[in-house]
Amino acid sequence: MQTRTPAGRTGRPRSASADAAILAATRQALVELGWSKLTLGDVATRAGVAKTTLYRRWSGKNELVVDAVAELFDELSLPDRGSLAADIEGVVLQFASILARPEARSGLMAVVAEATRDEALRERIRASIVDRQKRLVLAGRSRAEQRGELPPSTDPEESARTVDLIFDMVAGAVVHRTLVSAEPADEAWVRSFTRVLLQGLAAA
Amino acid sequence: MQTRTPAGRTGRPRSASADAAILAATRQALVELGWSKLTLGDVATRAGVAKTTLYRRWSGKNELVVDAVAELFDELSLPDRGSLAADIEGVVLQFASILARPEARSGLMAVVAEATRDEALRERIRASIVDRQKRLVLAGRSRAEQRGELPPSTDPEESARTVDLIFDMVAGAVVHRTLVSAEPADEAWVRSFTRVLLQGLAAA
DNA sequence: TGCTTTCGCTACGACTCGTAGCGTAATGCC
DNA sequence: GGCATTACGCTACGAGTCGTAGCGAAAGCA
Numbered sequence: 001m002q003t004r005t006p007a008g009r010t011g012r013p014r015s016a017s018a019d020a021a022i023l024a025a026t027r028q029a030l031v032e033l034g035w036s037k038l039t040l041g042d043v044a045t046r047a048g049v050a051k052t053t054l055y056r057r058w059s060g061k062n063e064l065v066v067d068a069v070a071e072l073f074d075e076l077s078l079p080d081r082g083s084l085a086a087d088i089e090g091v092v093l094q095f096a097s098i099l100a101r102p103e104a105r106s107g108l109m110a111v112v113a114e115a116t117r118d119e120a121l122r123e124r125i126r127a128s129i130v131d132r133q134k135r136l137v138l139a140g141r142s143r144a145e146q147r148g149e150l151p152p153s154t155d156p157e158e159s160a161r162t163v164d165l166i167f168d169m170v171a172g173a174v175v176h177r178t179l180v181s182a183e184p185a186d187e188a189w190v191r192s193f194t195r196v197l198l199q200g201l202a203a204a
Numbered sequence: 205m206q207t208r209t210p211a212g213r214t215g216r217p218r219s220a221s222a223d224a225a226i227l228a229a230t231r232q233a234l235v236e237l238g239w240s241k242l243t244l245g246d247v248a249t250r251a252g253v254a255k256t257t258l259y260r261r262w263s264g265k266n267e268l269v270v271d272a273v274a275e276l277f278d279e280l281s282l283p284d285r286g287s288l289a290a291d292i293e294g295v296v297l298q299f300a301s302i303l304a305r306p307e308a309r310s311g312l313m314a315v316v317a318e319a320t321r322d323e324a325l326r327e328r329i330r331a332s333i334v335d336r337q338k339r340l341v342l343a344g345r346s347r348a349e350q351r352g353e354l355p356p357s358t359d360p361e362e363s364a365r366t367v368d369l370i371f372d373m374v375a376g377a378v379v380h381r382t383l384v385s386a387e388p389a390d391e392a393w394v395r396s397f398t399r400v401l402l403q404g405l406a407a408a
Numbered sequence: 409t410g411c412t413t414t415c416g417c418t419a420c421g422a423c424t425c426g427t428a429g430c431g432t433a434a435t436g437c438c
Numbered sequence: 439g440g441c442a443t444t445a446c447g448c449t450a451c452g453a454g455t456c457g458t459a460g461c462g463a464a465a466g467c468a
Contacts, residue, residue: 009412009413009467010411010412010413010466010467010468011411011412011413011414011465011466011467012412012413012414012415012464012465012466012467013413013414013465013466014413014414014415015414015415018415034318034320034321035317035318036318039454039455039456040455040456040457041455041456049415049416050415050416050417051416051417051457052414052415052416052417052457052458052459053414053415053416055457055458056414056415060457102320102321105317105320106317106318106320106321108317109313109314109316109317109320110313110314110317110318112313112317112383112384113239113309113310113312113313113314113316113317113383114238114239114240114310114314115383115386116238116306116309116310116313116383117238117306117310122386125384126385126386130384130385149406150405150406161396162396164385164387165393165396165397165400166400166405167380167385168377168380168381168384168385169373169376169377169380169397169400171376171380171384172373172375172376172377172378172379172380172381172384173372173373173376173377174376175376175379175380176371176372176373176375176376176379177372177376179316179317179319179320180316180329180334180372180375180376181330181334181368181371181372182319182326182330183368189369192365192366192369193369193373196369196370196373196401196404197400197404197405198404198405198406199404199406199407200400200401200402200403200404200407201354201370201401201402202353202354202402202403203403203404213435213436213443213444214435214436214437214442214443214444215434215435215436215442215443215444215445216433216434216435216436216443216444216445216446217434217435217444217445218444218445218446219445219446222445222446243423243424243425244424244425244426245424245425253446253447254446254447254448255426255447255448256426256427256428256445256446256447256448257445257446257447259426259427260445260446264426409468410467410468411466411467411468412465412466412467412468413464413465413466413467414463414464414465414466415462415463415464415465416461416462416463416464417460417461417462417463418459418460418461419458419459419460419461420457420458420459420460421456421457421458422455422456422457423454423455423456424453424454424455424456425452425453425454425455426451426452426453427450427451427452428449428450428451429448429449429450429451430447430448430449430450431446431447431448432445432446432447432448433444433445433446433447434443434444434445434446435442435443435444435445436441436442436443436444437440437441437442437443438439438440438441438442
């Protein structure tokens with residue numbers, strides 16, 4: 001993923017199956033060993049490639065794990081469940097089920113931690129994980145506006161800020177619940193969360 | 205912090221100043237090196253103690269950093285600002301200013317990541333950081349109830365669940381905003397956040 | 409058939425880890 | 439004051455990981 005082989009390029013092309021094998025091996029190693037005990041040499045062995053092959057494609061552990069984890073979030077979708085509340089509950093449950101998987105838990109938090117001191121890594125995470133999933137917030141809002149559950153957005157800048165805020169609130173709450181409080185984000189919790197998010201604390 | 209010298213104990217007592225020096229050195233190393241490049245040998249040198257002394261008190265890097273970071277959150281307080289909204293805004297801004305410090309950013313996320321595979325570490329984090337700050341949510345609610353801004357809580361179990369939910373929403377949103385989105389949780393953001401938290405998305 | 413790039417393999421110096429062993433320093437108990 | 443006990447600083451050690459270099463073979467393209 002680091003440097004795709006350009007189209008008009010001479011020489012032996014990089015093996016596409018090696019990429020897939022390496023990313024899968026990375027996730028498997030995250031499950032069995034966790035972030036700190038994961039070594040690139042071990043990943044290479046699991047994937048059946050040489051360590052040097054791995055270093056030719058990824059500059060280090062951080063970048064590799066970002067790519068391995070990013071794929072997990074692509075399965076998120078926003079099926080139409082009839083109401084804004086139901087739509088939110090649905091996608092939050094999906095998000096929670098991904099975060100419940102050990103390869104996502106240990107990998108995601110670790111790269112975020114590393115990203116606090118690495119601007120390029122932060123950008124990579126934002127591009128390949130965060131921004132890609134903001135589509136869900138946008139889709140949910142436009143659907144709610146069509147239903148009349150939310151007033152149509154006017155100011156585009158204000159609108160973008162709101163999307164960011166919602167995303168931070170939803171993703172942040174689920175992550176904190178799952179990883180810090182270490183309690184499951186189950187249906188009961190998701191219902192309570194959605195109620196507060198939509199109607200506020202005062203209404204409860 | 206690991207094993208305080210019991211009262212009626214013979215032999216040379218552990219140096220209390222060494223504890224403080226080690227924790228301060230750990231925070232300094234977190235600022236300069238970040239989590240992944242922080243080594244216990246380096247921390248020992250910075251603190252002016254032998255590496256073996258450090259290992260006698262903490263079993264590893266994880267436990268040491270938890271203790272070093274936990275101290276940062278003890279300065280949180282909940283001054284009475286007159287209304288629930290103002291109280292929340294105040295404490296969220298304090299929390300954001302702590303998370304803006306590099307020693308908190310890189311240290312906290314990293315130990316949370318490690319804790320996904322270490323039950324004892326998770327418990328240590330909960331005891332020394334998370335649960336200790338839930339007092340803020342409790343204080344804010346009881347103050348709001350006295351003001352009449354919130355209905356008095358009846359069912360104690362339901363009440364405890366709500367406290368946990370609020371805590372996950374507040375802490376999660378600030379952490380996500382600061383560390384993942386990498387945008388400052390400034391006054392404008394905090395005001396928007398508080399408005400959604402109290403009145404809900406539908407009202408906005 | 410040449411040219412180019414990737415591949416697997418081996419080997420390497422540099423570094424960190426966590427522990428052990430030693431002699432010394434500081435305290436409580438008799 | 440002397441003794442037992444524990445903490446301390448220091449040094450050294452094997453084990454493991456890091457990221458890179460060099461090699462010959464393989465796989466594409468002109």
